Amino acid sequence: MPPEERTKLLIVDDLPENLRALHALIRHDDREIHEARSGEEALTLMLEHEFALAILDVQMPGMDGFELAELMRGTEKTRHIPIVFVSAAGRELNYAFKGYESGAVDFLYKPLDYYAVQSKVNVFVDLYQQRNEIRRQVTALEKSRQEQEIxxxxxxxxxxxxxxxxxxxxxxxxxxxxxxxxxxxxxxxxxxxxxxxxxxxxxxxxxxxxxxxxxxxxxxxxxxxxxxxxxxxxxxxxxxGKLSIRPTETELSGLLARIVGDLTAQAASAGTTITLNAYEHVHGLWDEFRIEQVIVNLLTNAIRYGQKKPIEINLVKTANSARFYVKDRGPGISPADQARIFEPFERGAGNSVSAGLGLGLYISRQLVEAHNGAIAVQSNPDNGTVFTVTLPLSPEHHQAPEA
Incomplete structure (x- = not known):
């Protein structure tokens, strides 16, 4: 039997010959027997191991068996260990009564009866193993219950x-x-x-x-x-995972100007205007076609939901990134909706079926993140919305959007 499955027993006696005799009497393949020649040594072993039974000699120099039992009962780790006292003293000393008062479950007199000792030890070993088995079953049931809940x-x-x-x-x-x-x-x-x-x-x-x-x-x-x-x-x-990004040298301010020009007629038919503020050329390694998709999605959303009020798009350049802002003056987006509008097929609350498939912002986020960039939204109800797109100037740079 593996050592970790054996039941541990402790025998305590100051005489080596008594330890050897008791060891031979109670040994078994399913048991691991520890020996101690003093109360102090026994306490050290009990703090290191979990014992099914402790057999203590009453009369030992220094700390006797009764004192050891009292210390065991006062310690959380050892108080539940069953104690059997062994004594060579005569019955007239009434040690058995004192032993039971100390918390012993049995008291044996020397010379020991071979069959009585084996029988009593077997009972405690069986009880210990049954308790452990019940504990394992309860643990398994609790684990099963938790797994079922999960x-x-x-x-x-x-x-x-x-x-x-x-x-x-x-x-x-x-x-x-x-x-x-x-x-x-x-x-x-x-x-x-x-x-x-x-x-x-x-x-x-x-x-x-x-x-x-x-x-x-x-x-x-x-x-x-x-x-x-x-x-x-x-x-x-x-x-x-099959969407491909093909970065090439791209000038962002020119791309924005072309897109704004293309959407001017659409904005006019919707009763609004688009103003572009891009005062310097910004070059970077981006997939121009995919970035155009992002810009068109944001601007067409602003046209659709901007309540015919002017739309602005601003471009700025930082040390390692380009950042553009698309701002409308529409009804705004609630905090609850801001968390979900970047998911596929999601649209802001109150939007009709004609508002589209709800794919534009999802696609935009995926395309921006595929460039190691970031897209964010800032909005308050009745106070318009600003979408911010941050793109690294080169593939190795990635700058998070400002709060």
Whole structure:
């Protein structure tokens, strides 16, 4: 039997021959017997080991068995160890009574009865092993209970996630259908009108100016659907780890100026303006196409939710990074919504289905972090919103956004 599984017994006697005789009497393969020749030595052993039984000789020089028992009962680690006293003194001294008063469970007189000693020791060893087994079973049951509680909590969380996933899937399908239906309906109506005009032979309506307007409208609707599909593809690539970033030398102020110019007409149709404050050239190693996605997402959000109030975008350069701020003067974003708007398919509270898929900020965060940058939002209800994007000038630098 491995030593760690053996039951430990302690025998205490000042005479070596008595220790040898008692050791031979109670030894067994499932037991580990420790010997002590004084009370002090016995106490040291009891503080180091856990014993199933202590057999103490009463008459020892220095600390006798009764004194040792009293010390054992006064110490937390040793007070529960069963004590059996052994004495060669006559019964007329009434040591047994004193032994029981000291907390002994039995009292034996020398010469020892071989079978009586073995029987009594076997009982205490069996009791100790049963207690240990019960303790192990209780510990195992408690561990099992705790594991079941953890499992139930995990199952509950998983169930909620599944319910949320089903809800998000249904909402996502509804949003996608709506977002695709709008440009498709417009294209369908346009083609139906052209078909009707062609059938009537009304060729005059297809002059150069009208054709240019038709092509522009068609292009806008097609681009709207392409952006929608591209967003969904980007999310799929991000979740599968297949989104690639190709950094090249990029000048950020020029990129911002071009994007603001492209979005000026859209801002005007929404009743707002975009002001760019970028007073110096800022060069860095970035994927220009992906950074453009981030800027367009932030500006189109500002146009959509800015309540027709002016929008500002400011660019500053620090020692190791470029930082730009997109500020609107809309209704703001509540603290609760600020934590979730960067998650996929999430939109601010109160936004209608027409507010989009809720992918723009999620994609923006993923793209910025793929550049070792950071994106943050600061907002108070009814006081506008500022999105801050920090990009390292080179791949090895990473600067956290300011608080």
């Amino acid at each position: 499992l139930m909590r995990e199952l509950h969380v998983t169930q909620k996630r599944l319910q949320n996933a089903v809800h998000m899937r249904d909402e996502f399908m509804s949003v996608v259908a709506h977002e695709l239906r709008t440009p498709l309906n417009t294209l369908f109506l346009e083609t139906q009108m052209r078909k009707m005009q062609l059938e009537r032979g009304d060729i005059a309506t297809f002059n150069t100016e009208r054709l240019e307007k038709m092509v522009a409208r068609d292009g806008r609707q097609i681009q709207s659907m392409i952006r929608l599909i591209d967003d969904m593809l980007d999310v799929s690539r991000m979740r599968s």
